[in-house]
Amino acid sequence: MSAALILDACLVLLVLAVAVWTIAARETFPAIAGFVSYGLLLAIVWVRLSSVDVALTEAAIGGGATGVLLLGAAARLTDRAGRRPAGIGLRIMAGALCLAITAALAFVILTLPDPAPTLAPQAVAGLPATGVGNPITAVLVAYRGIDTLLEKIVLLLAVIGVWCLTPDDSWGALPAPWGTARQDDAIVLLARLLAPVGVVVGVYIVWVGADDPGGAFQGGTILAAMWLLVMMAGLIAPLPATSRRLRRVLVAGPALFLAVAFAGFAMSGDFLSYPPAYAKWLIKLIEAALTLSIAAMVGVLVIGPAVRKR
Amino acid sequence: MSLLRDLFTVLMVSAGGFCFLAGTAGLLRFPDALTRLHALTKADNLGLGLIVLGLIAQAPGPLGALKLVAVWLLAQLAGATATQVLARAVRAEGRDSP
């Protein structure tokens, strides 16, 4: 037991140190390097907390989308807002707000009764009715399906929000988040070799999510990362916001989820209720459609809107 | 047989740990970014390889062992690409800044 304890202590110290370092970094690029490192370390933390599902999400998001998203945001920020530092009043306010949130979180966690209240036994007890073996997938798609459904619709709204930032004269133009002038052939070779492998791994992570850690979000993010890699290598162009094909994929998952939810009235008498005989297959079908939509959503969110043409 | 297998794992994982030690020593001691990049990629890659080799002996079955090999191959591909890309970036930055 002692080795595990030392490992956890090291991990906690390291995560805290990197977090403080990231906040203290004065420039954007080092802060992003720190934040990406922080995300990768969190994947190990979640494994130590026996939350392998969350660890997979963190590895997929932290290793893939986060870095590109933040770097893109930083590039746009320095352009639009200039390098004017925030005033002292704003800094004190931001610091106070962060402190208050931290204190509130700490208070809630420290005052939890021991043992903490849990619905885990009920979640496991209901598994046979859903036909899946991973309680987390059951919670996401069956017990609390309404949350997941709304979450995906929120993601769709985020995509629309990003598209709304397109300048009027660039509507329908290709977003060009990465300079294509200087291409490194090592990146191109990596994209050519890795993307098909990533397709297999991404689908596997979704498939295995029915009974073991994994699922649509994790797999979808991996597929999105592969799509982004191929675009970064300049092998395919990003799709414009006006692309009908892209829009269809974006909507497919939430639309199917919603259709099944309404069909629940006819099949078993309630919104979002699955008939037990088909529950397993309906859940897998929804997961499959959601995977494609999530991959498209994450990809579109990372690429960002088309910028003004020269 | 089990003892021999465990001994193999202990040896290989220890050797892998030693490579990570050497890689970190290189990171701390080497004089510039390019030499540090050598230390980072080559020593750590070998360390991961040795650890995978040691863990293959503990894998639950042939498919489990092959999965470990798949992880190692992906890491090699990533390492070989990242090394070149990073080296190019380090040189470009060195040239730009005085």
Added chain:
Amino acid sequence: MGEFLTGSACFVLAMVALGLVRILRGPADADRIMAPQLLGTGGIAVLLLLAAATGAPAVVDVALSLALLAAFASVAFVLAKGSPAPGKADEP
């Protein structure tokens, strides 16, 4: 065996931590862009050791995802350093 493997994971993590301190300190960004590469390789090693130590095969899938994306962050960092920022042509 589990104790030894967890101990080894701890050792590799400590080495990664030391290296990370050196890399993040910089002073140039040339060092910092190595952070994802260091954490990728080291993180995969730690996760595989933990998977074997605790007998949790699903943890290998986390290592697999990390290995698949290990070069992705490096590529993103290098492209961000090397390419002109989007919209830069806007400025007079």
Added chain:
Amino acid sequence: MSVFWSRAGCFLGLWIILDGLDVGGFVLGCATALTASRVSLRLLPGQGWRPRPIALALFGLRFLRQSVIAGADIAWRALSPGMPLRPGFVLYPTRLPEGHPRSVFRMLASLLPGSLPAGPEAQGRVPVHLLDTARPALAELADEEARFSHIFGVSQADTRASHG
């Protein structure tokens, strides 16, 4: 067409390694392998490379040995008190045709002991960063390149001639 099926077979093999032999999973695995093969063929059309299987396996073994030597070499330099380093660049004139053969070779060369291809090449010369400029690095790289082109059936041409 045969390129398509052999790649699909490889991807199906990867699926089985990941998921095991499970009937429901196998059907999805076949579909995924076909999709992955289509993606692969679109990104990397068949090049007419015909690697020889046995030679390829030997090359793999040799490559493993080289990567062990590379790691040991770093470990020795990093841990010895005097830290013997003579870093510097050489320009390596490659004789491989431009495109994939050259990219793949550079990727392999980045794992060789003490050398690291760094920076854009100009007129077929790849800048290589060395940890120890006293080593006969150019000869070693040329040796590796000759083996590489033999095994993958890529002809080594004089780059100046191919440009002309």
